[in-house]
Amino acid sequence: MTSAPDPRRGAAAEAIRRYAPMIYGPTALYSVGQGAILPLLPIIARELGADLATAALVTAMLVVGQLVGNLPAGWLVSRIGERHTMTLAAAVSLIGIAGMLLSGHLGVLMLSVLLIGVCASAFALARHTFMTTRVPLAYRARSLSLLGGSFRLGAFTGPFVAAGLLGIFENEEASIWFFGACLVVVGLLVTFGPDPEQAADRAARAAETRPTEEEDPEALEAEDTGEAVTGSIPTAERIGVFRTMARHRRVLSRLGLAAASLSAVRASRPAVLPLWGVSIGLDSSTIALVVGISGALDFALFYASGQVMDRFGRLWAAVPALILMGGALFALSFTHELDAATMWFGVFATVIGVGNGLSSGILLTLGSDIAPKTDPAPFLGAWRTITDAGGALSPLLVSGLTAVASISVAAGGIGAIGLLGALAFIRWVPRFVPTPGRD
Numbered sequence: 001m002t003s004a005p006d007p008r009r010g011a012a013a014e015a016i017r018r019y020a021p022m023i024y025g026p027t028a029l030y031s032v033g034q035g036a037i038l039p040l041l042p043i044i045a046r047e048l049g050a051d052l053a054t055a056a057l058v059t060a061m062l063v064v065g066q067l068v069g070n071l072p073a074g075w076l077v078s079r080i081g082e083r084h085t086m087t088l089a090a091a092v093s094l095i096g097i098a099g100m101l102l103s104g105h106l107g108v109l110m111l112s113v114l115l116i117g118v119c120a121s122a123f124a125l126a127r128h129t130f131m132t133t134r135v136p137l138a139y140r141a142r143s144l145s146l147l148g149g150s151f152r153l154g155a156f157t158g159p160f161v162a163a164g165l166l167g168i169f170e171n172e173e174a175s176i177w178f179f180g181a182c183l184v185v186v187g188l189l190v191t192f193g194p195d196p197e198q199a200a201d202r203a204a205r206a207a208e209t210r211p212t213e214e215e216d217p218e219a220l221e222a223e224d225t226g227e228a229v230t231g232s233i234p235t236a237e238r239i240g241v242f243r244t245m246a247r248h249r250r251v252l253s254r255l256g257l258a259a260a261s262l263s264a265v266r267a268s269r270p271a272v273l274p275l276w277g278v279s280i281g282l283d284s285s286t287i288a289l290v291v292g293i294s295g296a297l298d299f300a301l302f303y304a305s306g307q308v309m310d311r312f313g314r315l316w317a318a319v320p321a322l323i324l325m326g327g328a329l330f331a332l333s334f335t336h337e338l339d340a341a342t343m344w345f346g347v348f349a350t351v352i353g354v355g356n357g358l359s360s361g362i363l364l365t366l367g368s369d370i371a372p373k374t375d376p377a378p379f380l381g382a383w384r385t386i387t388d389a390g391g392a393l394s395p396l397l398v399s400g401l402t403a404v405a406s407i408s409v410a411a412g413g414i415g416a417i418g419l420l421g422a423l424a425f426i427r428w429v430p431r432f433v434p435t436p437g438r439d
Contacts, residue, residue, distance in 0.1 A: 022193055022195075022196050023131075023147075024150045025189065027127055027147060027151065030154070030182060032182065034154055035155050035157065036175045037158075037175050038155075038159075040166075040175050041058050041062070043172055044100070044109065047172075048106045048109060050106055054106070060392075061117060062120070063117065065116065065119075066121040069117065069121035070381045072118075073118075073377075074378040074379070074381020075378060077122075078375055083190060085123075086123050086127070090186045093120075094183055094184070096115040097180040099112030100176050101173060101176055121384070124151070125380055127147060128384070129380055130196070133373075135368075137369070139310050141310045141317075142309075144306065144364040145303055145306025145309075145364075147361065148364055152302055156296075245379075248370075248379055251370050255370065255428040259390070263391040264391060264397070265322065265414060265415075266359060268394045269353075270291075271394065271399070273345075275398070276407055277290065280345060294349045298353045298354075299357070302360035304357065304358060305360040306361050314433050315425060317358055318422075321358040322418045322419070323418075325355035325418050326414075329348070329411045332345070333409070336406075363387050367380050367384065367387075397414070398410045
């Protein structure tokens, strides 16, 4: 027997489509601003007297902030809601911007970047929670792939914005001011613009109570003019972040670790590829070209991942992505001493870019699939902490393996993690993840 479609879901989905610019626009703007300052952080740190290792640590503070901010962000979203959390994150980020602009001390710079990272995690988790609770399962992956693409937009275009601002103003502070302006606009849009959360809820309530024209044409006319009864949305008991983690420890320790392996492989690309190019004797422009082509393929394919996941299932995007990236890294590790090492570097960098593009939105979608329907924010905070930990540890693993062995061993080790992660997804996704379309 086929169940009738839920009118609440359809109405909420229509409201989401209508308010798509307000859903994805602030995220894209936030990420472009953040992407504009990221490549300049080591330069700013060096100007304050940092050595190379300390300059790298300043950049890492952004990732550390995102990692430590996920659990508090889950608690905050659960308590005050998505919109207020994003407004607060944009406002507090301005404190970090002020610290970067006004401070001449390296420690204050590090704390400012750390604070921006914490706020970035709160902003991202708030939007992730909104999509989890409002988007129907049948096309959840496409919606979240677009969200992932919004974040990737900043990573892709931000450095170009920074380069343009440097060319015009010849000062790194211009990019910081640009990020600050982005934060102000984002805060104003989120606070005073149309609220997609309320619009989706109103549409769902109206669909639930909407009379047919045959039943009551006057009531239908009243609703169309905005006078319909609104009803109420049931609320659930909030059990907190740590109790949520304990309650869902099985899925977090199994599928969560598989997701962390995907995050680790994805995060290894900006660490492995430039180092590999340097190790085989390529010049900076050639390395930048190869890495840029890989990044362009990654960005171009972000929506394809959502299409595949919604039509065929999560495994059909996650497993091929990990096989492509893990297999390419593993194969790359055997090409270092070959005469055609440069050619193989370009080939496998391209394959890694394709695999990374196919993985867009997977971690967001899997987190939404397995999150509790009533109060997903604490669970998503724990989920994002695990996946972000995988991404944060990956560059450290690459650095350590390169130091004690070689870059070939580092690439092969990360590749092996990717292939093992593919097996873990095959094992755990069918057990924990619902089938698309069963909404």
